[in-house]
Amino acid sequence: MTTFPGSPTTLRGALVCVDYQSLTPLAVVPFQYNPHTLTRSFELKIGVSGPEAGQIGHAPNESIKLELELDATDGLSDEADTHGIAPRLAALEELVSRHSSAVLDGLMMLNFGTIEIVPPTTKLTLFIWGPKRVMPVVITELSVVEEAHDRNLNPLRARVSLGLRALNWNDVSQTHPAFGIALAHKMRTEAMALIGNLQAQQVINF
Numbered sequence: 019m020t021t022f023p024g025s026p027t028t029l030r031g032a033l034v035c036v037d038y039q040s041l042t043p044l045a046v047v048p049f050q051y052n053p054h055t056l057t058r059s060f061e062l063k064i065g066v067s068g069p070e071a072g073q074i075g076h077a078p079n080e081s082i083k084l085e086l087e088l089d090a091t092d093g094l095s096d097e098a099d100t101h102g103i104a105p106r107l108a109a110l111e112e113l114v115s116r117h118s119s120a121v122l123d124g125l126m127m128l129n130f131g132t133i134e135i136v137p138p139t140t141k142l143t144l145f146i147w148g149p150k151r152v153m154p155v156v157i158t159e160l161s162v163v164e165e166a167h168d169r170n171l172n173p174l175r176a177r178v179s180l181g182l183r184a185l186n187w188n189d190v191s192q193t194h195p196a197f198g199i200a201l202a203h204k205m206r207t208e209a210m211a212l213i214g215n216l217q218a219q220q221v222i223n224f
Contacts, residue, residue: 029148030048030049031052031053031145031146031148032046032047032048033046033110033144033146033157034144034146035141036141036142036143037141037142038141038195041142041195044141045109045113047106047110047113049086050086050087050088050089050106051089053085053086053087055084055085056083056147057082057083057084058080058082059081059083060079060080061080061081062078063076063079076186077186077187077188078186079186080183081181081182081183081184082145082155082180082181082182082183082184083179083180083182084179084180084182085177085179086177086180087175087176087177088103088106088107088175088176088177088178089103089174089175090103090173090174090175091175100172101172102174103172103173103174103175103176104172107173107178110178111160113143113157113160114157142195142196143155143156143157144199145182145184151203151206152202152203153199153203154184154185154195154196154199155183155184155185156185157181157182158181158182159180159181160178160179161178162176162177162178162179163176163177163178165177185200186200186204187200187204
């Protein structure tokens with residue numbers, strides 16, 4: 019995919035997986051091309067009857083859907099000659115699965131007669147869409163359509179559909195790192211809304 023000469027450089031969106039405790043990056047998956055569209059939907063939690071009618075309760079559940087394009091033949095000839103885009107697809111798949119070491123640890127515990135009741139939380143995924151949108155998310159959907167392959171059947175081009183569920187401060191405890199990140203995102207949204215309100219007042223001469 020090419021752009022017009024002289025076009026300004028735009029930031030890339032990305033998914034970043036960080037360690038739950040130290041917040042050090044475990045994996046960074048930048049988007050090769052930012053998607054043309056990004057769909058956001060909100061499930062509202064509003065009282066509909068009685069004294070709570072019209073009142074906003076908990077934070078709305080925000081869902082995000084986007085489609086990514088991956089292409090090994092656009093300026094990445096070395097990659098295309100070896101594995102195609104398989105490493106980048108694998109990086110996305112790793113965001114939605116447990117590491118093999120965790121699987122082996124669980125088997126070892128089982129062999130010693132220990133049962134893992136609740137798997138430990140070890141990583142947190144962040145959706146980064148510019149400096150003003152850094153959100154903790156859970157990947158709810160990952161769909162890959164491979165459209166071209168080399169002679170060794172390495173994928174060369176693919177479309178990836180992602181479904182994300184943004185975590186908010188009602189979803190986690192105050193000690194969870196996602197709590198502060200989600201609250202900071204809410205504050206940035208409020209600041210942008212304030213700018214919009216001031217601009218609207220100027221237009222209608224309040």
